[in-house]
Amino acid sequence: MEDIVLVTVDSVRRDYADAFESLSDLSVQTGVTGSHYTRPSLASLISANYRGAITTEVVSPTIAEVLSDAGYTCLGYSPTPNTDSRFGFDRGFDDFDTFVEPGNRGSKLRQYLGSINALRWIYYKIYPPQAKSENRPRDYEVIERAIKEFNDAEGPRFLWVHLMETHRPYGVGEEGMSKQLDQKAFFKPDKLTDEEKTEIETKYADAIRRADENIDHLLSEIDSDPVLAVTADHGEGFGEEGFYFHQGHKRSIADFQTKVPVILDGVGVEGPMSLLDIPPTLVGKIGVDVPASWHGRNLLEDNSEYAVTIAPWHDTATVAFRDYEKTFVARDADVSFKQGDITADVERANVDQELEEQLQDLGYMDAG
Template sequence: MTDSILLITVDCLRADHVGGYGYARDTTPNIDALIQRGTRFQHAYSNGPGTRFGFKSIHGGTYPLRISGAGLPRHASKTIAEVLREQGYQTGGFSDNPFVSSYFNYNRGFDYFIDYENWIGDSSDMKLKDINRFIRQQVGPTIPKGRIYDILKAGYDSILKYIESTGANANSNDEAVVDQALNWIAEANDSDKPYFAWVHLMDAHHPYGYFPEHRHALNIPTDREHIRMPSVDPGNPPSEILVDAYDTNIRNADAHVGRLLREVEGDPTVVLTADHGEELGLHNRFHKESVYQSMAHIPLVVDAPQFDASESDATVSLIDVPTTIARLADANVPESWDGTDVRDRTNENTVFLGFENSEGISTAVIHCPWKYMCQQDLLTTSPETELLFDFISDPVESQNEIETAEGVYQKLQDKYQNYINEIKGNRLEAERDLWDPSKDLSKTVQESDNDVPSETPEGIDQRLEDLGYK
């Protein structure tokens, strides 16, 4: 049995905004230090570039399209936490994102699991984010747009900036998440059994907090505007204001990574990755899930005794993460998992991306340096839109090469069809239906499953609204 294992996931972290992946700004000094100690995978991808989809791969070891509906099925297949618990590990999970909560069955296999509900109504005092929410939802809509509204909004934003200048973040509980994780790990270390801890950090996710120390470190002019809830015009490069806010919040998430790694007891194996990147507006509206590089290309770092301090050009994806962790723990890998140990991957491997939302099905096949992308209504229908990019020579994916690289197009289109055919014949049914912002979560329960409570947990829709999903 190997050492204890710490899995860190950072929401919305694009690989090309990480210093250790070549970004010019010093956004990630702590992650960069981890990269220096471990193996960095240059070509790592989210199989479902969006939180609702990417964690199906991270925890369930499967392609997101293989699971019909939202979240993990309650009983089908095994999660990485279940595999490690059977192997004798203590298991703890810590997350403040409602999409990876017990409501969507992400508590499967965890002895100790803390999600967003832990920070709802745990104090009789009105907390900062409660005040923020009250003003935004109850006061703001009652004031007509105009000069008075603009003056009050400017004052409100100034108050939030002042409060957040002290280190608080009105919409994040990452500091508390790390506190909970460190406390649990300290107790777990008193046992003679190793542990598996998963810690998910949200500070790179909007609404963006105001952190003057990080803005200073990134040489952002003091008079430059701060943006909390971005809105972009798709098709244009992101503004400096948006990039500044995103980078600043990445650096704050990185600070939580640094504290976690400094204060964790023992010397656990560390795996760090992201569920997806961030769409800053070049292809779609802000934070819109897609299979473009902006959302799909993520960091993946493994710091373990079995891994050298090196860079790997293997093409890997999130489905490989649980398989790799299971192998490090000398555990049996479930046959139902789709991934491979990253040590067995090469740059000749093909990666499949795909997810289903209310708009249809988006898929991609990556065989470096090529990416074939398509959009279709259902798994049973033909692609309506097809694109082919050489994302190495064309990193912004602007030149469709289908007509100029017909051989590559046909090869990847065939791989796509084989992938879709295999997925169609072997899908798992989640108890919760597809979700979109217009739906009340209480309506997402599959009618055929009477064993699943349909009542929405207190605060889940509210938390999703805080994060800009509703």
């Protein structure tokens, strides 16, 4: 069976797909994300299940579990606490690494204090995202690890890599935004000058180009010509709705937040799709049965008819239903999911204190 490589790149909007220069020979489709920030979006993608977006945790069977059962060696490398094993992201993988070390269980009080805007401002003044970005491995290092483990693994192989340097501040050191510009865009976006707005978007595009170089390096160094899918977990805001970046507590389901590029190689499908369609399409391509519990479609057999985006935060969510012509939105609603005997509600996940701190360093001040 053919090897499969899935690359997800953090925070890439559909209208910035041209920055993937090494993949320019491949057609770019429009994908609709399952959620509005990393954890619920990737949980729903890896699970091909909307319940992953509602609960912000992975639901079995994952694409790795399905491929593992089919005889694949499954490898996953994602340098973000949003994909910690405590959220189920390691299910089905023979080797999985987030490159972070969560510690002991934290308190609800700290989560509550983190939800207060004034304290959010103080936190970022003391510990901006520029500081935490230097504590993660560079995307190049993650790619090097992926290349080595992939080439050493017994085939057939499934590799998932998530790249993080396209997340604000869009690079390490001088590559990314300065602390001052980042905080101005986050807290006072209406005060940004035209020059500052241009600088932010230039830094962003440059970060995507560096991600493209890393993807090109990965594909040139692995000993395979795999079935390939490249996409993003969500987009990014540049003032369209009065805010910059992606801020989970705003529950945005706008196009800039939820429409991302999808680039496929070895899979001849076209048209708009939900990201939940990617796992069944990849699994279907190699002749493995698609689990009945998956919500995505095998696009080799059926067109995608609709996409649902669920934007949870605390105990409510905004939900968008798209049939690719019209969009229906329910804002800040109580959302429940029912499938057979399984039910799930939007609620805050309980996470360890050090893991919570790692999430806060990424900007999810009340992401627990």
